[in-house]
Amino acid sequence: MRNKKSLKKRLKKYFWVYILALPALIYLIINNYMPMVGLTLAFKNYNFSLGIFKSEWSGLSNFTYLLKSKWAGIMFRNTIGYNLVFMVLGTVLAIFVAIVLNEVRSKKARNIYQMVILVPYLISTVMIGYLVYAFLSKSNGFINKNIVEAMGMKAINWYTEAKYWPVILTIVQMWRVFGFQSIIFFATIIGFDKSYYESAVVDGATVWQQITKITIPLLRPTVIILVIMTLGKMFNSDFGLFYQVPQNSGRLYEATTTIDTYVYRVLMTDHDVGRSLAAGFIQSILGFILVLAANLTVRKIEPDSALF
Amino acid sequence: MSGNNKGFRVFSNIIMILLSFISIMPLVLFIISSITRESVINQFGYSFFPREIDFTAYRYLFKSISTILNAYGMTIIVAGTGTIANLFLTVTLGYMLSKRDLPGRNFLSFFVFFTMLFNCGMIPSYIIWSQVFHVTDTVWGLILPNLMLSAFNVILIRTYFSTNVPQEIVDAAEVDACSQIRMLGAIYMPLSKPIIATLSLFSVLAYWNDWINGLYYIVTKKELYTIQNVLNSLQNNADYLKQYVNSSGLGAYAKDIPSLSFRMALAVMSVAPILIIFPFFQKSFVRGIVIGGVKG
Numbered sequence: 370m371r372n373k374k375s376l377k378k379r380l381k382k383y384f385w386v387y388i389l390a391l392p393a394l395i396y397l398i399i400n401n402y403m404p405m406v407g408l409t410l411a412f413k414n415y416n417f418s419l420g421i422f423k424s425e426w427s428g429l430s431n432f433t434y435l436l437k438s439k440w441a442g443i444m445f446r447n448t449i450g451y452n453l454v455f456m457v458l459g460t461v462l463a464i465f466v467a468i469v470l471n472e473v474r475s476k477k478a479r480n481i482y483q484m485v486i487l488v489p490y491l492i493s494t495v496m497i498g499y500l501v502y503a504f505l506s507k508s509n510g511f512i513n514k515n516i517v518e519a520m521g522m523k524a525i526n527w528y529t530e531a532k533y534w535p536v537i538l539t540i541v542q543m544w545r546v547f548g549f550q551s552i553i554f555f556a557t558i559i560g561f562d563k564s565y566y567e568s569a570v571v572d573g574a575t576v577w578q579q580i581t582k583i584t585i586p587l588l589r590p591t592v593i594i595l596v597i598m599t600l601g602k603m604f605n606s607d608f609g610l611f612y613q614v615p616q617n618s619g620r621l622y623e624a625t626t627t628i629d630t631y632v633y634r635v636l637m638t639d640h641d642v643g644r645s646l647a648a649g650f651i652q653s654i655l656g657f658i659l660v661l662a663a664n665l666t667v668r669k670i671e672p673d674s675a676l677f
Numbered sequence: 678m679s680g681n682n683k684g685f686r687v688f689s690n691i692i693m694i695l696l697s698f699i700s701i702m703p704l705v706l707f708i709i710s711s712i713t714r715e716s717v718i719n720q721f722g723y724s725f726f727p728r729e730i731d732f733t734a735y736r737y738l739f740k741s742i743s744t745i746l747n748a749y750g751m752t753i754i755v756a757g758t759g760t761i762a763n764l765f766l767t768v769t770l771g772y773m774l775s776k777r778d779l780p781g782r783n784f785l786s787f788f789v790f791f792t793m794l795f796n797c798g799m800i801p802s803y804i805i806w807s808q809v810f811h812v813t814d815t816v817w818g819l820i821l822p823n824l825m826l827s828a829f830n831v832i833l834i835r836t837y838f839s840t841n842v843p844q845e846i847v848d849a850a851e852v853d854a855c856s857q858i859r860m861l862g863a864i865y866m867p868l869s870k871p872i873i874a875t876l877s878l879f880s881v882l883a884y885w886n887d888w889i890n891g892l893y894y895i896v897t898k899k900e901l902y903t904i905q906n907v908l909n910s911l912q913n914n915a916d917y918l919k920q921y922v923n924s925s926g927l928g929a930y931a932k933d934i935p936s937l938s939f940r941m942a943l944a945v946m947s948v949a950p951i952l953i954i955f956p957f958f959q960k961s962f963v964r965g966i967v968i969g970g971v972k973g
Contacts, residue, residue, distance in 0.1 A: 379780050386773050386857045393770035394788070396826050399805065401792040407801030420808065466696065472689035484959050485697040488704065491951050493886035495908045499944045500703040502912075503710060503723045511706060514722025548700060549966060556967040576685040605796075608889060616912065632800055642800075649798040657795050676793065 411650035415642045431647035438644065440622075440631055448606050448627040451535075455542050456599045460592060462547050467554035468580055483555075486548030494609025501541060501614050528616060534624035541614055542607075557591045558584060594667055594674045601663030604628060604656045628652045704948075711735075711942045715935035734938035738946070744921060745904075745943070752903040755819045756884035763880045764873065766826045771834030772861050775842075793828045803893050816901060818894025824883055830876055833968060837872045838865055875965040878958050885951060904947045911940050 414427040473479050504511045505527040513524040606627035615625045636645040668675035713727035812818040891906035910917045
């Protein structure tokens with residue numbers, strides 16, 4: 370009966386539903402579709418006073434100009450490099466924590482652990498910048514005062530030595546997300562069929578054997594899907610982490626510049642719209658291709674987990 | 678779920694206690710330092726066991742309470758309005774897409790979905806919001822850009838509506854001539870409380886912790902700063918503390934202000950509300966992580 374209703378009748382039936390959803394559609398047009406027009410500015414010589422449509426076309430000059438900058442290579446290297454390290458370490462750590470958490474028997478204890486390891490994820494990146502500073506400040510930081518100087522060495526000026534930052538940023542990122550990411554795997558493990566474990570116990574399997582022979586193999590599909598999805602975001606970086614935690618220190622740019630911080634920096638401090646737009650354009654297009662590729666791959670492995 | 682190995686259970690607890698300690702240790706160090714005398718920090722550094730407890734920073738914080746409350750007020754206004762708007766947009770759009778016989782449903786679904794695949798990045802978005810809609814230096818600059826609607830949440834709520842609201846109830850309501858709008862309030866919303874609670878929580882958290890909109894859109898009108906923007910400016914600009922405290926009528930005291938511990942006290946105040954309410958919402962939060970994690 371439903372399908373036989375004429376189009377006109379259905380339009381009338383849902384008239385107010387359309388009206389109600391109109392603000393949301395308008396929001397998407399403004400916030401998500403209009404910037405796509407703005408993306409064409411990468412091929413223009415953008416002038417704030419002339420606006421989007423009156424600025425002159427400049428062909429590929431923004432791009433050639435961007436590629437001449439030494440930062441072009443650095444930002445791609447950093448963005449992809451950090452993402453790969455975060456992905457590998459993050460996944461291993463999260464699986465480890467999920468398995469350990471699952472071996473805790475008391476439900477109350479589990480809940481408390483879960484709550485506490487989620488705390489870092491609730492804190493803003495500004496606050497994380499403050500926390501890191503408490504540890505790394507040259508003159509009074511916890512590490513210099515209590516470890517470096519206590520061992521009789523000279524205080525290290527962390528915020529001017531780029532070489533330490535790949536490690537520092539990785540530690541900070543792991544600290545921030547390990548709880549969050551392990552919850553995902555933990556939820557998956559809880560959902561596993563208990564009978565596997567029961568029969569394993571009957572057969573006299575040790576805890577270690579249960580983990581390596583049952584839990585990890587069963588986790589494999591989830592891991593593969595999450596890894597592919599993460600690969601789809603390979604060109605994105607967390608602006609807060611790379612801008613706020615190193616305090617936007619110029620001496621560290623070599624190690625902390627990612628596409629996102631570069632785009633911000635050249636626009637807001639160098640007022641170099643052209644380079645900023647060109648870098649943003651490349652990020653959008655490559656990001657789009659990767660997300661499509663990632664989803665097509667996931668769809669082949671497990672259609673239920675794909676976005677489309 | 679093994680159970681036959683006591684040693685492993687003890688080991689698990691030890692590891693989890695260690696990880697819990699690592700998770701909150703930096704925060705504890707920070708809170709302790711905010712009640713340590715500034716000269717002690719400068720001489721001996723940040724420490725878990727302060728030589729001298731001192732609440733000067735908090736006293737200054739309360740002296741400049743009007744300025745602090747202003748930033749707090751901004752955060753609450755932005756997080757409150759933003760979350761209400763976010764819920765309204767998400768629910769109404771998700772509701773529309775959940776109607777199976779809605780004309781144009783496929784096109785509209787794609788229209789929403791495509792925004793998840795294609796991300797324009799900050800600059801084009803900044804140009805549109807600031808040059809076309811002139812949100813710069815208004816409260817709208819903190820509320821409107823980027824945070825108000827995510828296609829992912831729309832799809833989440835659409836799926837929830839179509840799987841958790843029984844079609845029979847909807848059909849029966851239609852027979853009783855219940856309008857589609859009343860149905861949303863009377864049937865769909867009450868049946869979807871858990872997912873709505875989760876979405877609200879994530880939205881409040883996103884607005885509360887956001888400082889990027891302030892960074893881009895609040896240029897001269899610093900009285901619009903949320904607490905995160907104030908913290909960001911205090912960190913990046915040494916002179917800002919003086920301006921900030923002066924504007925609160927502390928004039929004569931301003932030169933003695935313990936700048937380091939003042940900043941820390943303020944930072945502690947910014948996370949306190951979140952940490953206090955979190956235990957009550959943990960369940961909603963974990964649910965959100967699980968749904969979000971498995972799908973994108």
